Amino acid sequence: EVRKEGGVVSYPKTIARFEEEWPDKVAAYHAANIVNGLPYEDYLFPGTIAALRRVSGMGDVAILSDGDPEYQPRKIARAGLSRIVGFKDVLVFVDKQEQLLGLMQQLPARNYVLVDDKESILANAKIIMGEKLTTVWVQQGHYAHDPKFYRVPAPDITLASIGEMSRLKRNDFLRE
Secondary structure (H helix, E strand, O other): OHHHHHOOOOHHHHHHHHHHHOOOHHHHHHHHHHHHOOOHHHHOOOOHHHHHHHHHOOOOOOEEEEOOOOHHHHHHHHOOHHHHHOHHHEEEEOOHHHHHHHHHHHOOOOOEEEEEOOHHHHHHHHHHHHHHEEEEEEOOOOOOOOHHHOOOOOOOEEEOOHHHHHHOOHHHHOOO
16 A cells, blocks of 8 residues: 555555554564664675675766665665765665656766666666666566566666676676
8 A cells, every 4th residue: 555655665654554553552663673673784685795896896886776765775774785885875766767867967977887677677767868878687686587577678788696797897888
């Protein structure tokens, strides 16, 4: 219900609604603490930190995410990712695809790289951003093998896992 109403998964709103409806307030409080205190770094795909460090050494890197603007940045921070890119470079939107042109103005560059597990997001971004964008499809995660997310244009780079990014060089991302 919360996702339908707000367009994103919002754990804080879901927990709040859960607390309102659950008669055992102590148990509801404990459930909220479990969700808010999850050690997200333990749930990263293998190689995520190494890949992020590798690409951070190649240029400016930002984490662009869909989600609840309150909870998603906390989750990214608890996973240890914002320490690598910098807290100011964690950008969370209800729909990141709607922000691409504005981000290009805010963060001007000759080349952009977008990494995602949803091929449809990569295809839409390529249409919006054109040849300045290199798309990287990581076939790992919830949406990676769901045929309803397949679109054209095809990704520029396809990886079986995020850890494979560690083997790429700067020139692999350039489209000049």
